[in-house]
Amino acid sequence: MQIFIFFSILITLAAFFASINVRLLKMSSGILFILMGTIIAFILIIAGHLFPRFTQLIKQQLSVIDFSEFLLGILLSFLLFAGSLRLNLAHIKASAKSITVFATIGVLISTFIIGTISFYILHLFSIDVPYINCLLFGSLISPTDPVAVLSILKESKILAKVEISGLFPVYFRKYPSQL
Numbered sequence: 150m151q152i153f154i155f156f157s158i159l160i161t162l163a164a165f166f167a168s169i170n171v172r173l174l175k176m177s178s179g180i181l182f183i184l185m186g187t188i189i190a191f192i193l194i195i196a197g198h199l200f201p202r203f204t205q206l207i208k209q210q211l212s213v214i215d216f217s218e219f220l221l222g223i224l225l226s227f228l229l230f231a232g233s234l235r236l237n238l239a240h241i242k243a244s245a246k247s248i249t250v251f252a253t254i255g256v257l258i259s260t261f262i263i264g265t266i267s268f269y270i271l272h273l274f275s276i277d278v279p280y281i282n283c284l285l286f287g288s289l290i291s292p293t294d295p296v297a298v299l300s301i302l303k304e305s306k307i308l309a310k311v312e313i314s315g316l317f318p319v320y321f322r323k324y325p326s327q328l
Contacts, residue, residue: 155214162185163185166181166182166184166185193207256291256292259287259290259291260284260287260288261287262287263286263287263290264283264284264287264288265283267287268283271283
């Protein structure tokens with residue numbers, strides 16, 4: 150029953166943040182949920198410093214869940230299946246070179262940015278972690294979900310700007326309906 154309550158709280162928080170987003174912020178849903186997770190994490194960290202027993206209670210509740218099974222066995226399979234429903238293999242083949250170049254460059258840049266920022270943030274909190282470990286963390290975090298990226302680009306109307314700038318001209322000449 151505790152897992153049901155835990156998921157009920159998460160779904161309620163997601164609905165609350167989504168309603169605030171629709172009324173006030175009008176952000177992309179992907180960015181909104183990342184922001185929501187960050188805010189909740191900071192609240193839990195602050196509450197843990199103010200109330201040490203609260204941290205013990207949260208750890209006890211979360212120890213019930215096998216996160217590797219939950220993430221890899223349940224969530225990831227649904228996310229990959231839902232994402233694959235929207236992909237068109239012909240579109241991907243037509244843009245394979247552009248996708249490969251931009252994905253590689255994007256992941257490398259993101260790895261170094263995330264690694265460097267995490268290195269300095271950890272040192273700000275007097276946590277001594279070698280830079281190479283921060284880069285490893287950056288490399289684990291950097292490969293993004295292409296379905297979420299495409300969704301963000303569509304919602305922010307960046308795809309039309311990318312087409313005009315000529316970054317993906319082959320893809321958009323062949324498939325202009327994807328805008």
